[in-house]
Amino acid sequence: MLNLTIDGIPVQVPEGTTLLEAARQCGIWIPTLCHHESLTPYGGCRLCVVEVRERKVTHIVASCTAGARNGLEVVTCSDTLLSIRKGIVSLLLAEVPQSPVLQELGAAFGVTGDTRYTPRNDSCIACGRCIRACREIVGVSAIDFAYRGYKKVPAPPFFERSESCIGCGTCVAVCPTGAITMHDIQAGIYSRAPDGSIIEGPARIIDNWKVSFPLKTCSRCGEPFVPQAVLDHCAIYAKLPADFFELCRECRQ
Numbered sequence: 001m002l003n004l005t006i007d008g009i010p011v012q013v014p015e016g017t018t019l020l021e022a023a024r025q026c027g028i029w030i031p032t033l034c035h036h037e038s039l040t041p042y043g044g045c046r047l048c049v050v051e052v053r054e055r056k057v058t059h060i061v062a063s064c065t066a067g068a069r070n071g072l073e074v075v076t077c078s079d080t081l082l083s084i085r086k087g088i089v090s091l092l093l094a095e096v097p098q099s100p101v102l103q104e105l106g107a108a109f110g111v112t113g114d115t116r117y118t119p120r121n122d123s124c125i126a127c128g129r130c131i132r133a134c135r136e137i138v139g140v141s142a143i144d145f146a147y148r149g150y151k152k153v154p155a156p157p158f159f160e161r162s163e164s165c166i167g168c169g170t171c172v173a174v175c176p177t178g179a180i181t182m183h184d185i186q187a188g189i190y191s192r193a194p195d196g197s198i199i200e201g202p203a204r205i206i207d208n209w210k211v212s213f214p215l216k217t218c219s220r221c222g223e224p225f226v227p228q229a230v231l232d233h234c235a236i237y238a239k240l241p242a243d244f245f246e247l248c249r250e251c252r253q
């Protein structure tokens with residue numbers, strides 16, 4: 001076990017624990033954006049920064065990626081940290097002013113969007129949660145970052161229709177800013193797919209990855225419930241029989 005202090009509180013954590021996890025373990029709130037408990041730490045947004053004192057030297061590190069070590073003195077709130085976090089939130093809020101998550105953080109830190117920056121056309125803050133979720137939870141890797149710096153965005157290869165996306169919507173569920181638009185079309189309704197073709201519902205569209213999928217219909221209640229591609233993926237991944245997903249979740253209960 002490792003022994004350290006966080007804001008003066010002695011903490012004991014197992015090897016491999018991050019400073020963010022150690023702080024949460026003793027009930028200390030540290031703001032995060034790119035972090036997600038189910039995903040590999042990325043250290044992209046720097047909102048979770050903390051001060052680490054070791055042998056009379058102080059460093060500022062991202063707590064979601066920095067590991068706990070014996071003898072560390074960690075400070076999670078100081079004037080310096082507050083100023084860094086305010087700067088980050090102010091910048092992100094200027095880029096994506098419509099995001100409720102960023103608005104909440106802005107209110108918590110008492111900042112508005114920095115007027116020197118113009119809002120983006122989308123709501124993406126390049127946190128990478130969608131990319132990591134697709135790779136680590138779904139096991140598909142349909143998207144990755146394209147470009148660098150300010151222009152960095154998650155995208156399917158060559159910004160073309162993703163060939164490997166299965167339409168599960170995990171990326172939508174983990175996105176903190178609602179930057180990924182997914183909608184299901186009812187049976188009998190026609191809609192234009194992101195690639196320009198006309199599709200008939202029941203179907204699912206995810207605009208960002210330029211994909212659309214027919215939805216599987218429950219053989220008992222007749223309600224569409226999930227893209228067939230998701231079921232095919234689960235059948236292979238979990239080695240389930242082909243008829244395992246004949247019923248929707250409600251009818252199976």
Ligand code: SF4
Nearest residue numbers: 124125127128130175
């Ligand atoms: S689309 Fe959402 S989850 Fe993906 S990088 Fe952008 S903000 Fe993060």
Ligand code: FES
Nearest residue numbers: 043045046048064
């Ligand atoms: S939450 Fe740690 S860098 Fe984003």
